[in-house]
Amino acid sequence: xxxxxxxxxxxxxxxxxxxxxxxxxxxxxxxxxxxxxxxxxxxxxxxxxxxxxxxxxxxxxxxxxxxxxxxxxxxxxxxxxxxxxxxxxxxxxxxxxxxxxxxxxxxxxxxxxxxxxxxxxxxxxxxxxxxxxxxxxxxxxxxxxxxxxxxxxxxxxxxxxxxxxxxxxxxxxxxxxxxxxxxxxxxxxxxxxxxxx
Numbered sequence: 001x002x003x004x005x006x007x008x009x010x011x012x013x014x015x016x017x018x019x020x021x022x023x024x025x026x027x028x029x030x031x032x033x034x035x036x037x038x039x040x041x042x043x044x045x046x047x048x049x050x051x052x053x054x055x056x057x058x059x060x061x062x063x064x065x066x067x068x069x070x071x072x073x074x075x076x077x078x079x080x081x082x083x084x085x086x087x088x089x090x091x092x093x094x095x096x097x098x099x100x101x102x103x104x105x106x107x108x109x110x111x112x113x114x115x116x117x118x119x120x121x122x123x124x125x126x127x128x129x130x131x132x133x134x135x136x137x138x139x140x141x142x143x144x145x146x147x148x149x150x151x152x153x154x155x156x157x158x159x160x161x162x163x164x165x166x167x168x169x170x171x172x173x174x175x176x177x178x179x180x181x182x183x184x185x186x187x188x189x190x191x192x193x194x195x196x197x
Contacts, residue, residue: 019190029121032131035097041179120164
């Protein structure tokens with residue numbers, strides 16, 4: 001990258017951080033959308049730290065999400081998730097990656113809307129299925145027909161994810177590129193909000 005390119009990138013970064021103020025960035029979207037990978041790169045670019053809400057729920061519960069689902073059911077998991085996300089959002093210098101169902105929960109969604117700027121990493125079905133098929137730790141996809149289950153989850157969740165402040169399409173490109181697009185989208189959104197405010 002040219003020196004001018006680096007300077008422009010730094011200027012955009014500084015402008016974004018100024019406009020964000022004390023608000024964390026929360027990444028939402030389906031499992032496999034790239035929230036963790038993009039989130040880590042985004043946090044590194046912005047000088048923030050990345051936190052994964054699923055990992056924090058596991059730490060708080062002392063068990064894996066899969067085990068929480070088995071032992072206590074999804075409702076208990078969601079109740080714990082709300083508490084963990086509420087605690088995490090008090091840290092203003094984070095990029096938070098959330099589990100696929102977090103934003104679907106009305107209580108969590110209200111918290112995210114009040115305390116942060118949300119970014120929906122939107123990916124198409126085939127890309128998601130290809131990515132989630134590589135992993136066996138997805139309790140919601142342990143069904144007779146995981147493709148159909150994923151399709152149904154998308155149908156239910158996408159209209160709700162659409163309430164995020166910003167939407168960025170996650171594609172099969174280097175995740176650094178997606179992180180750069182998130183910065184551009186956030187900057188455009190916040191500049192518009194400021195000029196309308």
